[in-house]
Amino acid sequence: MIAYILRRVLYAVPIALSVSLVCFMLVHIAPGDPIAAIVPPNTPPEVVAHIRQEYGLDRPLPVQFGMWLGQVMQGNLGTSIATGRPVWSDLSVAIHNTLVLALAASLIGFLFGCLLGGVAGAFRGSWIDRGSAGVAAVGISIPNYWLGMGLVIVFSVMLNWLPAMGAGADGATGWDRDHLLHIILPAVTLSIIPMGITARTVRGMVIEVLGQDFITLLRGKGMRRFGVFWHVAKNTAPNALAVMGLQLGYLMGGSILVETVFSWPGTGLLLNNAIFQRDIPVLQGTILVLSMFFVTLNLLVDLAQALLDPRVSRR
Amino acid sequence: MNAPVSPATIDTTQAEPLVQVRDLHVRFVSRDATVHAVNGVDFDLAGGEVLCILGESGSGKSVTLRALMQLNPPRRTVLTGSIRVAGHDMLSASERALSDIRGRTVSMIFQEPMTSLDPVFTVGTQITETILRHEQIGRDAAQARAIELLELVQIPSARQRLQAYPHELSGGLRQRVMIAIALVCRPKLLLADEPTTALDATVQIQILLLLRSLQQQLGMGMVFVTHDLGVAAEIADRVAIMYAGRFVEQGPVEALMQAPLHPYAQGLLGATVHGGMRGQRLVTIEGAPPDLESLPQGCAFAPRCPCSVPACVAAVPGWRRPVPGRTVRCVRVSDAA
Amino acid sequence: MSQNSAVEAGLAVVTRAEPAAVPGYWAGVQRRLWRDKTTMLCGTILLAMALAIAFAGAIAPHDPYHGSILHRLKPIGTPHFPLGTDELGRDMLTRLLYGGRLSWFLGITPVAVATVIGASLGVTAGFAGGMLNTAIMRMTDVFYAFPSVLLAVAISGALGAGVFNAILSLTIVFIPPVIRVAESVTTGVRNLDYVESARASGAGTGRIVYVQVLPNVLGPIFVYSTSLVGVSMIVAAGLSFLGLGTTPPLAEWGLMLNTLRPAIYLQPMVTVLPGFCIFLTSFCFNMVSDGLRAAMDVRR
Secondary structure (H helix, E strand, O other): OHHHHHHHHHHHHHHHHHHHHHHHHHHHOOOOOHHHHHOOOOOOHHHHHHHHHHOOOOOOHHHHHHHHHHHHHOOOOOEOOOOOOEHHHHHHHHHHHHHHHHHHHHHHHHHHHHHHHHHHHHOOOOHHHHHHHHHHHHHHHOOHHHHHHHHHHHHHHHOOOOOOOOOOOOOOOOOOHHHHHHHHHHHHHHHHHHHHHHHHHHHHHHHHHHOOHHHHHHHHOOOOHHHHHHHHHHHHHHHHHHHHHHHHHHHHHHOHHHHHHHOOOOHHHHHHHHHHHOOHHHHHHHHHHHHHHHHHHHHHHHHHHHHHOOOHHHO | OOOOOOOOOOOOOOOOOOEEEEEEEEEEEOOOOEEEEEEEEEEEEOOOOEEEEEOOOOOOHHHHHHHHOOOOOOOOEEEEEEEEEOOEEOOOOOHHHHHHHEOOOEEEEOOOHHHHOOOOOOHHHHHHHHHHHHOOOOHHHHHHHHHHHHHHOOOOOHHHHOOOOHHHOOHHHHHHHHHHHHHOOOOOEEEEEOOOOOOOHHHHHHHHHHHHHHHHHHOOEEEEEEOOHHHHHHHOOEEEEEEOOEEEEEEEHHHHHHOOOOHHHHHHHHOOOOHHHOOOOOOOOOOOOOOOOOOOOOOOOHHHOOOOOHHHHHOOOOOEEEEOOEEEOOOOOOOOO | OOHHHHHHHHHHOOOOOOOOOOOOHHHHHHHHHHHOHHHHHHHHHHHHHHHHHHOHHHHOOOOOOOOOHHHOOOOOOEOOEOOOEOOOOOEHHHHHHHHHHHHHHHHHHHHHHHHHHHHHHHHHHHHHOHHHHHHHHHHHHHHHOOOHHHHHHHHHHHHOOOHHHHHHHHHHHHHHHHHHHHHHHHHHHHOOHHHHHHHHOOOOHHHHHHHHHHHHHHHHHHHHHHHHHHHHHHHHHHHHHHOOOOOOOOOOHHHHHHHHHHHHHOOHHHHHHHHHHHHHHHHHHHHHHHHHHHHHOOOO
16 A cells, blocks of 8 residues: 555656646747747847846757756746746736635535436436436536626626626635625536536446446345445545546636636636736746646545555555 | 255244245346246245255346345336245335345345455445344444354454455455355345355355355255256255246255256256266257247247157146156156056 | 546446457447437437538528628627627628538547547557557656646647647647547457457467457547547637637637627627537537447447
8 A cells, every 4th residue: 555655656756747848848839939029129139139048048948947947846936027026926826716716616516516426327217317417418518618608698797696707806815705706607617517527427437336246235135225325435436536636637727718708817817818928937837837736636636546445555 | 966964944834935936927128128037936945945946047047036035127127926035025015125124034145256245345344234234233232243253154363354355355255254244134044146156166165065054053944046966966955947937847856866857957967977977978958048038939948858749839838746845847747646 | 557547548438348340239339329319319410510511601691701890799680690790790690600610620620630649559559568558658648647728728829829720739638538548448458358369369460450459449439539529629619719729800619709708798699609509519429429339338
């Protein structure tokens, strides 16, 4: 068991390194000169060269990577070309906001997903199954930005119950009512796809577990519905948690579209702006942090699975 | 083949036999086809008696066994006839009533111990939860009973084994655990679905002997399903030979095995291979078992039978009693005078 | 390889324990498909959409690029403009029909290319095993460490807007999942008994791959790919929505959502239409994919 944990953690290191390499390379495959994008057109070449040198963009790529990585390890993600502020200061606020949104969406999505999926699997073939399978299918097929727009039309424009944009009055955080009202629409929008995926996955797992021999033995020794349910739950938990963990990762990384619709001040919006301003340090920093989060999440999920399923540690 | 020990615990003064099955038919209905798995089975089992149902794969023996506990898949299965176990009418009982009976009055052990035990729960939990389901005793008492049972089925270091997971045990030990689970509430009837088939030969014998001694010790009735004649000879009091969903011959094990009357039973016993047969030609039964989706009219064995007559195909042969205690479904066998 | 990928790959496909060359198997698949009303319905809808889009030139009442400010944002049911007009006065029905061409192209092309590349790499990895397998799968793991939308946005953001760049970034995003699925299925098939028996009777590697492995592997891979088309279309439209995919004045459903967004307050119903088209296409592709998988699953 300990060996497995160590192995898995060690394996994450080269992955993390390769991921950072890809992050670094991403912004450097961009066509065009990043400096030229931010300086006025008639800047004399010496000034351009000087700026380039300041940002370290004149050194060979591997050296740049090394320098960048070194800085990152010390916690310095560089300075934004557009705003001049340290990348980390804006990024940390953005991460906090996205995390709030992602967690809210996860909670909603997983709760309803497990409910729908579990019920569908248990009552396979009945209209309950077909109904929830239908809902789940709609969930994964719907473009969430479109759904967001739709919800805004209904709840903001037509009914005027909920705010359409932003995270509340400036600096609104925490549990005050205004902030919570602002979370509702984007969180629900973001939760639809994880809900659909969770429901389908859980349904498949429940059906598979219910088809196994030990279920017959459980019936054969007189266990009641609830007893069988407990066995099914414990058998599906490891894999279900794995899928849900992954979904959380996707939510963190994929919230950009929903954040754009609702102008939610999270990493998505930050990324959006950085792309259009060609603000390389912000781009690099944001993508790096988000992917690292995903890698860590994957690791935690694998470890949790190993703890829950007594057979896994043998591999 | 050894002569079995006669059961000393048959209670012939019982008003109703432990198991009473009349005209049992079981069909599996799906969109593609209907499979007629069991086509008219009747038998009685007295308390403390061991009945062995012998047959090839697909003969319907497992389905019959599961029908006794209503354990066939509920949605696809259609049952007609009557089944009474320990005074309960199994066909009309509600699911709740059935779940009270299962595990307490009637228990079952299965063929594959690896897949029949829940892999994510310890062996101890799987035993204690059975006790707690059926009896009102505390956790500690249940734990103590579990250890008792593990010792009863001869598992060494019982206390430590409680914490083991199924995949940590050998096949033989897993099967013993399954037996422990089945016996923990002292059932009156034990159903065994080929419990030794998946085990190594040496372990097979151990488990068989264990089952026999437990059956006698606890005075349980037992219905044992197998395709292995040797196993039947070892453990049964009576044997029923099953073909295409029907019992074709029933009788005391020794008499039946020494002189089978039904052509299929004769073929089956004649086809056994043993050491003294060197140089002889192997005896086989021509043909193959019928398709259970479209059974032939009349005797199901007639197409393969070396001595069939037109009467065989006309209608399903009824039970003939040539000797008290033995019954045969064959038109060529005449009732006792 | 992490547990999670095994779970996802396993859920994505079903490997059969018997060769597909069994007579009556494909007939059985066809029969089951025919009886599956949902799949048939969705397949018909897709066919109808494909035809409408292909014949847009003949069906559409107006020119997709020509609009008059006088007629901007007309509601649904306006005479001459059955589905209303957009923010520049162009007919919605026409824009939707022509837009479908680009949207479907953006949905199908990346998946098709990714399938070809991913399947080749995945089947090779699965069949060869050993070092080659490790090399390919570790590289896949690195790309799997990125959430797909993030990767698509990042690559597109780096390369810039445009149809070609969008297709390129989406293809890159979809190659790793296809490799995973292909490798998983191939490994499963490779270890099955009927491959062993072919080897035992002296068949060469090439022949084994061609006759035994490929027919059984292509099915599940194809089914998985059909489930990706919906995702591709949504992400492609998403890229356009962010301004990273197609650029104005092209007609494309995602781009239309982007440009119509400010008009939510004026004419909400018209803004909903392009998104509905994306949803319908994605939904039908997913249903058909599910139906195919169910029909090919002999275990039931």
